[in-house]
Amino acid sequence: MPSGDDALEPLRAALRVSPDNIPLRRHLADTLLALGRADEAAKEYRAALAQEPANAALKIGLATAFYHQGKDSAALVIVEDLIKADDTPGRAYVLHARLLVKAGDVERAVRQYKKGSAADPAAADPEFASRLGITPDDAPPRRTEEDEVVDGRVRGRAEGSGAPPDTTLERPAVSFKDVGGMDALKEEIKMKIIYPLLHPEMYKAYGKAIGGGILMYGPPGCGKTHLARATAGEVKAGFIAVGINDVLDMWIGQSERNLHETFQRARDNKPCVLFFDEVDALGASRTDMRQSAGRQLINQFLSEMDGIASANDGVLILAATNAPWHLDSAFRRPGRFDRILFVPPPDAPARAAVLRILCKGKPLGDLDYDHVADKAVGFSGADLKSVVDVAIEKKLRDAMREGVPKPLATRDLLDATATLKPSTKEWFATARNYALYSNQGGIYDDILKFLKL
Numbered sequence: 001m002p003s004g005d006d007a008l009e010p011l012r013a014a015l016r017v018s019p020d021n022i023p024l025r026r027h028l029a030d031t032l033l034a035l036g037r038a039d040e041a042a043k044e045y046r047a048a049l050a051q052e053p054a055n056a057a058l059k060i061g062l063a064t065a066f067y068h069q070g071k072d073s074a075a076l077v078i079v080e081d082l083i084k085a086d087d088t089p090g091r092a093y094v095l096h097a098r099l100l101v102k103a104g105d106v107e108r109a110v111r112q113y114k115k116g117s118a119a120d121p122a123a124a125d126p127e128f129a130s131r132l133g134i135t136p137d138d139a140p141p142r143r144t145e146e147d148e149v150v151d152g153r154v155r156g157r158a159e160g161s162g163a164p165p166d167t168t169l170e171r172p173a174v175s176f177k178d179v180g181g182m183d184a185l186k187e188e189i190k191m192k193i194i195y196p197l198l199h200p201e202m203y204k205a206y207g208k209a210i211g212g213g214i215l216m217y218g219p220p221g222c223g224k225t226h227l228a229r230a231t232a233g234e235v236k237a238g239f240i241a242v243g244i245n246d247v248l249d250m251w252i253g254q255s256e257r258n259l260h261e262t263f264q265r266a267r268d269n270k271p272c273v274l275f276f277d278e279v280d281a282l283g284a285s286r287t288d289m290r291q292s293a294g295r296q297l298i299n300q301f302l303s304e305m306d307g308i309a310s311a312n313d314g315v316l317i318l319a320a321t322n323a324p325w326h327l328d329s330a331f332r333r334p335g336r337f338d339r340i341l342f343v344p345p346p347d348a349p350a351r352a353a354v355l356r357i358l359c360k361g362k363p364l365g366d367l368d369y370d371h372v373a374d375k376a377v378g379f380s381g382a383d384l385k386s387v388v389d390v391a392i393e394k395k396l397r398d399a400m401r402e403g404v405p406k407p408l409a410t411r412d413l414l415d416a417t418a419t420l421k422p423s424t425k426e427w428f429a430t431a432r433n434y435a436l437y438s439n440q441g442g443i444y445d446d447i448l449k450f451l452k453l
């Protein structure tokens with residue numbers, strides 16, 4: 001019999017009598033953790049959290065258990081969330097420091113450790129501190145302006161509140177005409193989700209199934225979010241953008257509820273485009289999440305999607321990711337994201353179109369958009385936006401100095417282009433490897449084609 005069971009048996013017996021006693025269950029969990037039995041401890045923390053989801057002490061317990069199980073990303077999700085909350089227990093900062101050290105960010109770890117041990121001296125760990133290079137007579141940490149210590153907890157006034165996900169319903173004013181290039185994608189979105197919404201009887205007549213969503217992937221700044229918003233504007237639908245990281249809430253029950261509420265909000269406001277950004281956060285990269293809470297969340301997501309397919313109820317699903325290789329393969333099954341589309345950086349004609357859109361409404365001279373586009377090789381839509389911003393700023397400065405406004409000219413855009421670098425290279429360096437070595441089912445063929453490999 002493992003040591004320590006003597007102390008555990010009375011606790012377990014008491015819990016059998018009053019299973020809803022949270023302090024008692026927490027005591028059992030803490031004891032298990034102290035005995036190095038992290039798996040069992042995690043189970044008890046979860047059970048208690050299911051009843052009291054906002055209990056910070058339980059959250060830290062669970063995060064610590066995850067840490068000891070080597071489930072660092074799961075631990076990190078909880079700790080980051082705790083740090084965002086109003087009053088962060090000192091232990092959360094110390095645990096954050098441990099996770100940061102493992103991730104190689106010693107500098108930040110030192111800061112977090114000092115914050116934590118100042119807030120709660122009981123959270124201090126001299127051995128860990130010395131590993132961080134912090135000596136005992138180190139000057140006491142200076143807290144930042146916005147932190148105050150109340151009752152052994154650091155209260156970060158500047159940080160967010162940890163409130164439920166913000167699912168603001170928008171009515172976008174932009175439509176497809178505000179999106180330059182991306183013609184194939186627009187067409188795909190029309191066929192797959194706009195026409196079924198406008199002409200359901202036609203689809204029925206041809207026996208074509210309705211439902212499923214479109215997943216866009218590609219380098220950042222190339223218009224995924226912009227196009228999703230424009231899709232809603234195109235059909236005068238509502239638009240709800242959900243950052244998956246906002247929904248993620250590691251302990252059982254919470255994330256699923258967040259997700260369900262989001263889908264429900266869309267159903268209540270149909271027609272509505274429900275757009276999931278950074279959908280890869282639900283992915284297999286967080287391998288330690290797959291077994292438990294993460295797995296459940298994925299299943300919840302999929303069943304909400306399936307529900308929409310069968311109800312055919314005017315909720316259009318789009319999703320985007322910069323890291324498709326982290327996405328769980330379950331998303332790719334028919335009826336779900338069965339259209340996975342690569343959003344490349346704009347080609348020259350598309351760059352000209354984007355520039356034209358970005359310059360609309362500004363004082364313009366005779367502008368040769370094609371010429372500028374030719375010089376902006378590799379630029380994303382966001383990069384082009386910077387080009388226009390830089391050019392306009394310079395124009396404004398000249399106007400202020402000379403007292404006469406002058407229209408934007410080709411030269412201005414060319415000059416701005418020369419000062420900026422395309423931002424998509426790095427993404428392709430990563431994508432190339434996945435496309436070459438992890439291209440199951442040819443899902444990255446479009447990347448290979450784009451790179452001419």
Ligand SMILES: Nc1ncnc2c1ncn2[C@@H]1O[C@H](COP(=O)(O)OP(=O)(O)O)[C@@H](O)[C@H]1O
Nearest residue numbers: 178179180220221222223224225226354381382
């Ligand atoms: N095709 C495009 N047409 C017009 N503007 C674009 C286009 N692509 C990108 N932009 C501009 O760049 C910004 C960033 O694009 P975004 O949609 O956020 O990129 P992503 O979601 O792919 O990272 C947009 O807000 C928009 O101003």
Ligand SMILES: [Mg+2]
Nearest residue numbers: 224225277320
């Ligand atoms: Mg985006």
